[in-house]
Amino acid sequence: MIKTLSKIYQFSGKMQGTMKKAILFSVLHSLFDMMSFGALAMVFSGLTDGFTTSMIWMIFGITLASMLLKIYCSYISDFGKVQIGYFMCAEKRIHIGDRMKYMPMGYFNDHNLGNLTSVVTTTMGDIENNASMVLTNILGGYIHAAIITIVMLCIDWRIGLTILCGILLFTWCIGRLQKKSETVSPQRQQAQEALVSNVLEYVQGMLIVKSFNLGQNSNSKMRQAILDSKDKNLKLERTFVPYNMLQQIILYGTSILVIVEGLYFYLNGTMALSICLLMTVASFMLFSQLQSAGNTSALLRLLDVSIDKVNEIDKTPVMDEHGKPVKPENYNIVFDDVSFSYGEHQVLDHVSLTIPERTVTAIVGPSGAGKSTLCNLIARFWDVDGGKITIGGVDVRDYTLDSLLTNISEVFQKVYLFADTIENNIKFGNPAASHEEVVKAAQKACCHEFIMSLPDGYGTVIREGGATLSGGEKQRISIARAILKDAPIIILDEATSSVDPENENLLMGAIAELTKNKTVIMIAHRLKTVRNADQILVLSGGHIVQTGKHEDLIRQPGIYADFIGIRKKAIGWKLK
Ligand SMILES: Nc1ncnc2c1ncn2[C@@H]1O[C@H](COP(=O)(O)OP(=O)(O)OP(=O)(O)O)[C@@H](O)[C@H]1O
Numbered sequence: 001m002i003k004t005l006s007k008i009y010q011f012s013g014k015m016q017g018t019m020k021k022a023i024l025f026s027v028l029h030s031l032f033d034m035m036s037f038g039a040l041a042m043v044f045s046g047l048t049d050g051f052t053t054s055m056i057w058m059i060f061g062i063t064l065a066s067m068l069l070k071i072y073c074s075y076i077s078d079f080g081k082v083q084i085g086y087f088m089c090a091e092k093r094i095h096i097g098d099r100m101k102y103m104p105m106g107y108f109n110d111h112n113l114g115n116l117t118s119v120v121t122t123t124m125g126d127i128e129n130n131a132s133m134v135l136t137n138i139l140g141g142y143i144h145a146a147i148i149t150i151v152m153l154c155i156d157w158r159i160g161l162t163i164l165c166g167i168l169l170f171t172w173c174i175g176r177l178q179k180k181s182e183t184v185s186p187q188r189q190q191a192q193e194a195l196v197s198n199v200l201e202y203v204q205g206m207l208i209v210k211s212f213n214l215g216q217n218s219n220s221k222m223r224q225a226i227l228d229s230k231d232k233n234l235k236l237e238r239t240f241v242p243y244n245m246l247q248q249i250i251l252y253g254t255s256i257l258v259i260v261e262g263l264y265f266y267l268n269g270t271m272a273l274s275i276c277l278l279m280t281v282a283s284f285m286l287f288s289q290l291q292s293a294g295n296t297s298a299l300l301r302l303l304d305v306s307i308d309k310v311n312e313i314d315k316t317p318v319m320d321e322h323g324k325p326v327k328p329e330n331y332n333i334v335f336d337d338v339s340f341s342y343g344e345h346q347v348l349d350h351v352s353l354t355i356p357e358r359t360v361t362a363i364v365g366p367s368g369a370g371k372s373t374l375c376n377l378i379a380r381f382w383d384v385d386g387g388k389i390t391i392g393g394v395d396v397r398d399y400t401l402d403s404l405l406t407n408i409s410e411v412f413q414k415v416y417l418f419a420d421t422i423e424n425n426i427k428f429g430n431p432a433a434s435h436e437e438v439v440k441a442a443q444k445a446c447c448h449e450f451i452m453s454l455p456d457g458y459g460t461v462i463r464e465g466g467a468t469l470s471g472g473e474k475q476r477i478s479i480a481r482a483i484l485k486d487a488p489i490i491i492l493d494e495a496t497s498s499v500d501p502e503n504e505n506l507l508m509g510a511i512a513e514l515t516k517n518k519t520v521i522m523i524a525h526r527l528k529t530v531r532n533a534d535q536i537l538v539l540s541g542g543h544i545v546q547t548g549k550h551e552d553l554i555r556q557p558g559i560y561a562d563f564i565g566i567r568k569k570a571i572g573w574k575l576k
Helices: 002-011 013-049 053-100 105-110 113-155 157-204 206-211 220-267 273-282 288-297 300-314 371-378 401-405 422-427 435-444 448-452 471-485 501-515 527-532 559-575
Strands: 333-342 345-355 360-364 386-391 408-411 489-493 519-523 535-540 543-548
Touching (some): 002 013, 002 113, 002 300, 013 113, 053 113, 053 300, 113 157, 113 300, 157 206, 157 300, 333 371, 345 371, 345 386, 345 543, 360 527, 360 559, 371 489, 408 471, 422 435, 435 448, 435 471, 435 501, 535 559
Parallel strands (some): 360 519, 408 489
Antiparallel strands (some): 333 345, 535 543
16 A cells, blocks of 8 residues: 555655645644544533633634634645646656657557557546545645544543544455555556557548448447456446445444443543543544545555556657667668667668669658568667668767657658648648748748648648548648758658549659659659659569669669569550
């Protein structure tokens, strides 16, 4: 229990000060609660020995002061608890979001989208709503109980001892509950993750579900995940309920024992009537705070697991921990004996190549040969397993990711646009750009006309992923984004699927603008692009099998000549 409470405290980060304040005011609340207990003692003493005027005023004053001070302390403590929850989780979410940018892509391979989404939403939601409340309730409850025990020991050691035994028994019961929930809490967490994963997958795959008319069968996985989550939640509750009942029995039992003992001690003449009355009335007030601590203690293990999950993401090593901000002297890109695998699957095997600055290099090769992988290694989406990649003579691992990525613009075949205005989507390339600069970039990328034809022009909000735009429109917006970034190195995965003849000319114009005077690495699909490249690299079986210009390679038997043959046939077929 103490370990989890200290974990919650550590997790609250910058809110630790507010946490301390909330705990302090919760303790003060307990002390002021004791004041009303004192007033009650005076009432009973007055009832047995007679009241004086000053005594009545004092009782009134103490009761009023205790009530007002308790209200004030509750206000500060409760407000603090709510603040802590929201602030600490907002801070953590932003921190994790920032950190994700610097994590290797392998991390996202190993942790699926549902897993990450669930941690940042539901798991953090659990922490947000419960962590500070649990910490302050449990600490407050125990401090309250400690004060009561001391006061009771001072009034009558026998009653004090009974209360102490009750508290110890109650603590044992919380310990048992923690042990029991040790296995159930992680299971509930996993079920929650699976549920989010399946819902996300179902929504993302809706197009396929509809087009293949998969109907009922399509959501069987999601249905199973929902049932599983229900079962695990019920299992957790079933674990908690008997222990919660046992906690109540212990506390109520101790209270009843205090009354019985009080009466017994009064009847055998070892306790004054006023004390006996005080014990009888106060017995059910004694454990009010400990009871609420008991109710929240069930959440301790759940919070423990949740915090571990969040910390696991937070502690994932980022890529550029040892990098320095580098401004390269030139933009020559060199692969020096580079090998790379996805797990066991080797994609590049001792590859060496040079891409001189301000030239166009086309990469061709069969599907799955590793063309995209080779490009992504330059931008350090992944780290090489062997050898090194340098830009301007500096190993990409020696750059900070920020200083490396300012030099590179990647235009992917599969464009992702954010649910935001078109202007902001283009500005992603350079957040400081003015509206005029955005328009200029859009004009160069041949998308100004179509943007202006939209109802709100550049202010038009596009849906997540760019769902409201055509493939070609998305492509050109992503090129405008890259033009605005104006990076010296352009990595371009040439679009094939989303281009109709009308769009093709616009797209080619946009690409020509983007690549002017840049170091260009292009995964080329068009014969025209390949033919005009300064250098062609043919990638196959993890090796660069051919290098040269179109005129040289076309004369050699090999993959390139075959590739061009197929392309020509494809174009011939298309033109028929
Ligand atoms: N994130 C990943 N995790 C594991 N394996 C991957 C990953 N990305 C690609 N691969 C595998 O690595 C190999 C190379 O993939 P890559 O996408 O680089 O090939 P490509 O030449 O660009 O293919 P295409 O022309 O079809 O786009 C493929 O066998 C692919 O299945």
